[in-house]
Amino acid sequence: MSALDTLGQRLERLAGEVELARPRFDVEPLPLVAPPTVEAAVELVKLAAADKLRVIPLGLGSKLGWCGTPGHADFVLSTRRLERVVSHVPDDGTITVEAGLSMARLAAKCRSGGHFLTPDVPAPARRTIGGVVAAGESGLDRLRYGPVRHHVLGTRTLLADGSLARSGGQLVKNVTGFDLHRLYCGSHGTLGVIVEVSLRLHPEPEREAWLTVEASSLADALQLTCAWPGARTIDGLAAREEAERASVRQRFDGSPHPKLHVACLPSKLENAAKIVLEALANARIEHGVALQPGIAEMLVELRSNVGDAQALSRLAGVLRNALARDNVSLAMRDAPRGALVELDPFGAPPAGLELMRTIQRNLDPDGVFSTGRFAGGL
Amino acid sequence: MRAGVLEELRAALGPAGVIADPTRLLAYECDGLALLRQKPAVVLLPRNTEECARAMRILHREKIPVVGRGAGTGLSGGATPVDGGALVGFARMRDVLEVNVADRYARVQAGVVNVDLTLAVEKHGLFYAPDPSSQAACTIGGNVGENSGGPHCFKHGATTRHILGLVIVRDDGSVLDLALPRPDPDGFDLVGLFVGSEGMFGLATEVTVRLVPTPPVTETFLAIFTDLDAACDAVSDSIAAHLEPSALEILDRLTIEAVEDSVFAAGYPREAEAVLLVEAEGTEVEVEATLAPMKAIALRRGAIDVRRARSAAERKKLWAGRKGAFGAMGRIAPDLYVADVVVPRTKLRELVAQSTRIARERRLKLANVFHAGDGNLHPNISYDRRDKDEVRRVLEASDEIMKVVVAAGGSLTGEHGVGLEKQEFMSLVFEERDLHAMCRVREAWDPAHLLNPGKLIPVHACREMRGTERPK
Numbered sequence: 001m002s003a004l005d006t007l008g009q010r011l012e013r014l015a016g017e018v019e020l021a022r023p024r025f026d027v028e029p030l031p032l033v034a035p036p037t038v039e040a041a042v043e044l045v046k047l048a049a050a051d052k053l054r055v056i057p058l059g060l061g062s063k064l065g066w067c068g069t070p071g072h073a074d075f076v077l078s079t080r081r082l083e084r085v086v087s088h089v090p091d092d093g094t095i096t097v098e099a100g101l102s103m104a105r106l107a108a109k110c111r112s113g114g115h116f117l118t119p120d121v122p123a124p125a126r127r128t129i130g131g132v133v134a135a136g137e138s139g140l141d142r143l144r145y146g147p148v149r150h151h152v153l154g155t156r157t158l159l160a161d162g163s164l165a166r167s168g169g170q171l172v173k174n175v176t177g178f179d180l181h182r183l184y185c186g187s188h189g190t191l192g193v194i195v196e197v198s199l200r201l202h203p204e205p206e207r208e209a210w211l212t213v214e215a216s217s218l219a220d221a222l223q224l225t226c227a228w229p230g231a232r233t234i235d236g237l238a239a240r241e242e243a244e245r246a247s248v249r250q251r252f253d254g255s256p257h258p259k260l261h262v263a264c265l266p267s268k269l270e271n272a273a274k275i276v277l278e279a280l281a282n283a284r285i286e287h288g289v290a291l292q293p294g295i296a297e298m299l300v301e302l303r304s305n306v307g308d309a310q311a312l313s314r315l316a317g318v319l320r321n322a323l324a325r326d327n328v329s330l331a332m333r334d335a336p337r338g339a340l341v342e343l344d345p346f347g348a349p350p351a352g353l354e355l356m357r358t359i360q361r362n363l364d365p366d367g368v369f370s371t372g373r374f375a376g377g378l
Numbered sequence: 379m380r381a382g383v384l385e386e387l388r389a390a391l392g393p394a395g396v397i398a399d400p401t402r403l404l405a406y407e408c409d410g411l412a413l414l415r416q417k418p419a420v421v422l423l424p425r426n427t428e429e430c431a432r433a434m435r436i437l438h439r440e441k442i443p444v445v446g447r448g449a450g451t452g453l454s455g456g457a458t459p460v461d462g463g464a465l466v467g468f469a470r471m472r473d474v475l476e477v478n479v480a481d482r483y484a485r486v487q488a489g490v491v492n493v494d495l496t497l498a499v500e501k502h503g504l505f506y507a508p509d510p511s512s513q514a515a516c517t518i519g520g521n522v523g524e525n526s527g528g529p530h531c532f533k534h535g536a537t538t539r540h541i542l543g544l545v546i547v548r549d550d551g552s553v554l555d556l557a558l559p560r561p562d563p564d565g566f567d568l569v570g571l572f573v574g575s576e577g578m579f580g581l582a583t584e585v586t587v588r589l590v591p592t593p594p595v596t597e598t599f600l601a602i603f604t605d606l607d608a609a610c611d612a613v614s615d616s617i618a619a620h621l622e623p624s625a626l627e628i629l630d631r632l633t634i635e636a637v638e639d640s641v642f643a644a645g646y647p648r649e650a651e652a653v654l655l656v657e658a659e660g661t662e663v664e665v666e667a668t669l670a671p672m673k674a675i676a677l678r679r680g681a682i683d684v685r686r687a688r689s690a691a692e693r694k695k696l697w698a699g700r701k702g703a704f705g706a707m708g709r710i711a712p713d714l715y716v717a718d719v720v721v722p723r724t725k726l727r728e729l730v731a732q733s734t735r736i737a738r739e740r741r742l743k744l745a746n747v748f749h750a751g752d753g754n755l756h757p758n759i760s761y762d763r764r765d766k767d768e769v770r771r772v773l774e775a776s777d778e779i780m781k782v783v784v785a786a787g788g789s790l791t792g793e794h795g796v797g798l799e800k801q802e803f804m805s806l807v808f809e810e811r812d813l814h815a816m817c818r819v820r821e822a823w824d825p826a827h828l829l830n831p832g833k834l835i836p837v838h839a840c841r842e843m844r845g846t847e848r849p850k
Contacts, residue, residue: 091618092722092753114620136562147562149570150539157815165815166808171720173536173752173792175525175574176800176807177834178816182538182570186563203620263561267480295561327558350565352554358822359566363815375565 007031007053011075014043021061021076027069030056032076038098038156038164038195044077045193046162048368055368057189059100059131062123062253065334066135066261067188067373068345079130082195085109087170094153094170096198099130115201118145122253130194136186140251143294145202149185156196157184160364170198183359190374191363218289222273225293251290252301258312258335260319262298264328269296272328276300279319283307309338316343324348346375353378379419379462383440387422390432395470397421406465409450409457410512412713413763413773414798418445418459423470426487427545427553427583430466434581435551437464443828444549446577448489448520451512453716454797456524456576460831466581468519474498475584482589483542483559488519488582495587504589507534510793511701522582525574527793529700532751533624533659534590536793538573543586546572546579549824559586571819576795577830579823593659596624597669598693599686601654601676602647606630606734606746609652610726612679613750616672617723623668626751627655627700632710633747633758637699640706644699645692647683654681654750655700657693703747704758710743711760715772719783720792723753729783733757736778740771754792755783781806796834804836 008031012018015033022029035041048055053074058064060080079100086096090113097106103124107117119139121127127137133155138147145151154168157180167180184194215221252259264272273291280287280300288301306312312335320330332345350356353376360370360378370378388396397403398420408415419442424430437444443463450457459465468489476485479502486495492513495506509528510516516526522544527536534540542559556569563569572579603609609628616626629637634646634653646653654676658668673684687693707714721729730746733755737744743760757779761768780790784806791800804813817835 089722089724091614091724093617093620094722138562146539149567150535159815163811163814166812167815169789169807170787171722171753171789171792173527173531173720173749173754174789175527175536175793175795176789176791177796177804177812178819179525179538179571179574180815180819182567182573183819185567185570187566191566203622265478265481265559267478297561327560329560329564347564350563351556352568353565355548355554355568355822356566359819362818362822378565 007074010047011044014047015040030073030076032078034078034081036081038082038158041077041079041082041158041193041195042162042164045158045160045368048074049160049162049366052366053368054371056371056373057134057193057369059128059134060102060126062127063131063135063137066331066345068340068377070371070373073371077193079128079193079195086196088113090114090201092172093201094172094198095201096170096196097129098196099133099194100128103127103129103132110201111204113201114204116204118151118202119148122250126254129197129199133185133197134187134189134194138295138297140292143292149182151200152181152185153198153200155181155184155194155198157191158193158195160192160366160368164195168198172200188374190369190371190378191360192369218277222270222291222293225291251299252288255301256334258302258306258339259333260300260302260316261331261333262300262323262328264296264323264326266293266296268326268328269293269298272323272326273298275322276319276330279315279322283315306336309336309341312336312339313341313343320347344375344377349376379442380440383436384420386436387420387433390436391422391424391429395423395425395429397423406447406450406459406467409447409455410453411455411458411797411799413715413769414455414458416459416461418465419462421465421467423467424583425470427547430547430581430583431551431553433466433551434547434549438550438826438828441826441828443831444581445830446519446523446581448517448523449491449512449515451516452520452524452795452797453718454524454791454795454799456795456797456830456833457520458798468517471519471583477502479504481559482591483586484589485543485557485584485586486518487584488517488522490518492516492518492521499589500592503592505592506540506587507531507590508537508540511704513701518585518587519582522573522585523575523577524793524795527749527752527754529625529627529749530657531793532626532749533622538570540588541569541573541585542588544569544572544582545584547581547583549580549826549829554580557584557586574795576797576834578820578834580829595662595665596657596659596693597665597686598655598657598696599669599673599684600646600696601656601673601681602650602683602685603652603654603679603681604650605680606652606730607727608680609654610730610750612654612676612681614723614726615675615679617751619671619675621668621672623656623658623672623751625655625657626749628746628748628750629653629655629700629703630746632743632745633703633707636706636709636745637703639709640702642699642702642706644695646699655696700747707745707758707760710745711762713761713763715759715761715776716794717755717757717759717776717779718791718794719755719757719780719788721753721755721783721786721788723751725786726750726753729786729788730755732782733779736775736782740775742768742771742775749792752792753788777803798833801834801836804834
């Protein structure tokens with residue numbers, strides 16, 4: 001290797017090809033590499049560690065808009081070519097796959113053994129299992145099956161020093177060692193790159209049914225679903241506005257508009273929704289709403305009249321203050337350029353932030369994966 | 379301990395909160411793993427988070443190691459004291475702080491006994507799902523530390539799936555308040571990471587738990603086998619057939635005899651080589667849809683009879699027998715060694731047979747009573763700790779069982795934890811780099827290694843001093 005090699009050339013040698021990609025639509029394009037093997041991924045991270053480079057890991061990048069604008073980064077590492085099924089034991093109800101396998105192909109594999117894949121995410125061909133786990137993404141089936149972190153039996157994670165560390169295993173029950181995989185779930189790649197995931201599978205249901213109730217207004221729908229005693233045991237019961245069933249399932253996936261993600265305890269949702277929707281009405285912001293009362297989650301797409309980035313940032317700030325009393329969280333997804341300068345998309349700094357920083361520093365002293373995109377600038 | 383520290387601790391916790399009298403300390407020298415004993419220098423019994431924090435600040439300043447203890451029912455030595463260290467017990471923290479029926483959670487002090495939590499909420503049609511066999515004694519805080527299981531974790535998942543929030547007193551006495559439940563964690567999932575950390579990340583003083591609605595219908599049946607292999611195969615078949623009852627438990631002949639001779643007598647047939655205890659819950663339709671094929675599988679695998687509990691009282695009795703099984707084993711020999719390995723559910727028969735062979739070769743009495751649905755085996759070896767040679771053979775058998783299980787793709791522990799007992803076997807399951815990552819995370823919580831030092835992580839991995847030696 002010549003000292004004069006550019007980063008692009010060195011990356012190319014390790015990963016085969018390099019393209020340019022934007023890790024978010026509001027930052028300059030960066031070299032993106034998709035190593036064909038875990039071993040190649042290891043070499044790439046070792047290169048980053050040796051040269052003190054910063055890396056943004058991703059799968060297919062569908063949830064980068066959930067995160068903040070990264071600080072300095074040198075290249076993007078995609079797991080999308082790591083697609084091997086490592087082991088599939090239908091009779092034990094478990095599967096282990098490389099992280100870059102798309103949710104669509106993973107679901108097909110699970111179906112071949114009579115199981116189905118949770119979470120039932122929108123656009124599964126555009127998502128990898130590693131990305132879903134790393135972002136802690138849920139689907140409409142969360143009410144019945146719980147969050148994805150409950151189904152992860154173990155992971156193999158590529159850490160900043162280039163080591164591959166396992167946590168958990170492939171068994172449905174196991175308490176051997178610290179559950180570091182729980183730490184990686186939902187950490188958006190800011191502690192390492194998940195390269196392998198083991199999952200517990202669930203039998204495919206014999207039958208599924210959708211029940212749609214037309215309501216004359218969103219307020220009525222909200223009241224109906226929040227008052228319905230069964231609303232917490234019926235899968236995916238969702239109130240919606242001007243949206244077809246398909247788009248409820250899509251949950252505005254792929255839309256470029258900014259979105260508010262509201263989450264709280266079920267009893268607080270009705271009031272939280274009122275606060276948010278009133279504020280949007282007052283500001284004359286056109287919006288679409290997808291609500292899951294059973295898991296107390298609301299997604300609001302802001303379609304027009306949002307104003308400039310500062311106005312949006314202010315709106316989020318005002319709403320967060322109004323919602324804080326009920327411990328309601330409000331995250332901003334796909335915020336436009338500039339809106340995140342003063343706004344953490346995830347909300348107020350989390351309790352235990354100092355400890356989180358220490359954990360991050362201990363696993364990644366040089367900050368290879370610490371690009372400040374996650375909650376509290378992690 | 380430096381002069382004056384005891385007085386300072388007494389001032390912080392009140393005279394009843396500090397035990398230093400050697401005779402009284404004897405009660406705390408071991409947990410359920412009675413093979414390992416170590417008297418602590420002092421036992422502290424705080425009444426709330428603030429008192430616990432105060433005590434921890436003093437201990438941290440004095441660099442005194444700390445071991446947390448719920449009810450001491452743990453079976454891996456997780457609560458074995460450290461020489462010269464303090465033991466913080468939660469026996470005076472037994473308050474249910476809040477029951478939120480609408481949002482289905484409860485907030486409790488760490489010393490609340492597992493079964494008392496369900497008793498406190500059942501009038502609302504709710505229950506706390508994880509149900510270790512020791513649930514009449516073990517505490518929620520201890521369950522958090524060990525990520526405990528129980529028969530119904532087959533359906534509901536182990537403790538970690540039921541913990542929504544925690545208040546943690548850190549190594550230096552600072553308080554980390556993560557009690558407020560939300561659907562997803564803010565930032566890194568510290569709560570998920572903490573559960574099962576075996577007292578090495580901090581002391582949980584308050585726990586927010588998820589409550590589950592009591593199912594409308596619960597049915598239990600007992601399938602009776604003349605062959606333990608056949609009972610194992612019936613379970614493997616039902617997993618392969620995608621059946622999801624709420625519990626699938628196997629008891630073998632020796633266990634049945636012990637239970638039937640004890641106060642827990644449940645009416646298990648003495649002529650059986652094994653019984654399979656099956657429970658299903660849900661709506662009537664769901665329960666039938668699960669139990670009918672379960673029954674067919676059991677009969678196909680050679681069950682000679684399938685008996686359904688006809689009343690709640692009968693059901694209760696069947697479960698009392700199962701949960702009393704460990705206690706009942708006391709009739710066979712004074713001491714009981716409970717292994718806790720997990721195997722893929724496709725290999726139940728093979729590995730149950732192997733453990734039996736391993737014990738038999740060493741002339742040991744092995745009884746099997748286990749969470750078959752989860753592949754979580756409990757080969758129980760009865761012994762007398764006064765017989766040194768027998769103790770040696772017990773440990774040898776336990777080592778051998780862990781080795782064959784790991785070689786078959788299994789793990790060391792499903793619900794009892796690593797503690798001191800399986801520490802040296804971690805290297806069978808994990809490589810140096812895996813353990814190194816665990817050490818790095820542990821350093822973030824406890825850089826001075828004062829929290830339950832010498833447990834879980836094998837000595838060579840973190841190059842730390844061992845608190846207690848494994849018996850020779």
